[in-house]
Amino acid sequence: MEQRALGRTGARASVIGVGTWQFGTDWGDVPIEDAHALLRGCVDSGVTFVDTADVYGDGRSERFIGSFVNALDEAERPFVATKMGRRVEQRPENYTEEAFLAWNDRSRENLGVDTLDLVQLHCPPTEVLADPATWDALDRMVDEGRIRHYGASVETCEQALLAMERGASTIQIIINLFRRKPLEEVLPAAIDRGVGIIVRVPLASGLLSGRYTRDTSFAACDHRTYNRDGSAFDIGETFSGVPYEVGVDAAAEFTRLCAEFGPEGAAPAQIALKWITQLDGVTTVIPGARNLEQAAANAAAAALPPLSDDFEAALADLYDRRIRAHVHDRW
Numbered sequence: 001m002e003q004r005a006l007g008r009t010g011a012r013a014s015v016i017g018v019g020t021w022q023f024g025t026d027w028g029d030v031p032i033e034d035a036h037a038l039l040r041g042c043v044d045s046g047v048t049f050v051d052t053a054d055v056y057g058d059g060r061s062e063r064f065i066g067s068f069v070n071a072l073d074e075a076e077r078p079f080v081a082t083k084m085g086r087r088v089e090q091r092p093e094n095y096t097e098e099a100f101l102a103w104n105d106r107s108r109e110n111l112g113v114d115t116l117d118l119v120q121l122h123c124p125p126t127e128v129l130a131d132p133a134t135w136d137a138l139d140r141m142v143d144e145g146r147i148r149h150y151g152a153s154v155e156t157c158e159q160a161l162l163a164m165e166r167g168a169s170t171i172q173i174i175i176n177l178f179r180r181k182p183l184e185e186v187l188p189a190a191i192d193r194g195v196g197i198i199v200r201v202p203l204a205s206g207l208l209s210g211r212y213t214r215d216t217s218f219a220a221c222d223h224r225t226y227n228r229d230g231s232a233f234d235i236g237e238t239f240s241g242v243p244y245e246v247g248v249d250a251a252a253e254f255t256r257l258c259a260e261f262g263p264e265g266a267a268p269a270q271i272a273l274k275w276i277t278q279l280d281g282v283t284t285v286i287p288g289a290r291n292l293e294q295a296a297a298n299a300a301a302a303a304l305p306p307l308s309d310d311f312e313a314a315l316a317d318l319y320d321r322r323i324r325a326h327v328h329d330r331w
């Protein structure tokens, strides 16, 4: 698997990593044995970057990762990126240095390490990103050996640019075939500043696998049911903010384009991931996987041949016709 420099951190990350929101309970229940088998499969496929958060299953995802990673030999250990800040009401005054330290203590305990590889602010209010005190507190956490690096996970391109300007080493942002705005300014700025780009929701919450129909239903505890209207958190996190029926129809067209232009034998989900890895400025893509088969297929996408210019033109046209009006000026 290709490994890329994670911005200026000095760390390296596999071009396909793995997201582990699925180990929480917002998508149903993944038992610990399955989570460990999935992570084992990822490591065996060359994945060296794992994304989690203190809020996924209220610590369950971090604990599953900690128990897996700490049993590995040093040479096999992946880089583990976690996040903090979504276990409290989203008000700027809740983002105090005291809170940062408490959140950090809990994540270090869950992950079973003294020093976290990377902590990301977890889509905080813009005021938190703009406040110099936020970044000063993170600098002190590095000095104290609590974290090696810090970054921000953000909703909008404006927030990404702001966090980079304030000194984030990494930015986590949604980019996929249905979310192209970050290609305009965020990726060029990341290259200029030496910031690592971690791409989340690369499959538009699974839409780009082409498996769902208008009649597909998801579990009641799955955010694709309960956040479809954005009532629990930013609607852009669920199906990438694309109205479900619009997304299903666009994904069906994407599947047809894959058959016409794509590498033979590659599944749409793999082609959707490959497209992201080809973008200049992207460090790692973190598809969420529910089982070992999905994780293995996702890792294998790294080795696909490059997508052709004709394919890219058809994909850009699909976005312009079906998706742009729903999302482009929003995030």
Ligand SMILES: NC(=O)c1ccc[n+]([C@@H]2O[C@H](COP(=O)([O-])OP(=O)(O)OC[C@H]3O[C@@H](n4cnc5c(N)ncnc54)[C@H](OP(=O)(O)O)[C@@H]3O)[C@@H](O)[C@H]2O)c1
Pocket: 018, 019, 020, 021, 022, 027, 051, 052, 083, 122, 123, 153, 154, 172, 199, 200, 201, 202, 203, 204, 205, 206, 207, 209, 211, 237, 269, 270, 286, 287, 288, 289, 290, 293, 294, 295, 297, 298
């Ligand atoms: N605010 C934030 O910082 C934030 C927000 C969202 C996500 N994240 C991170 O980003 C990661 C990825 O985002 P995501 O999981 O929300 O969305 P995603 O990666 O776009 O979609 C994940 C879903 O795609 C389907 N899938 C995955 N691999 C597949 C394959 N090979 N073939 C067919 N279907 C496949 C599965 O759907 P089924 O469940 O239907 O099988 C899976 O649950 C998360 O796990 C998390 O680590 C961070």
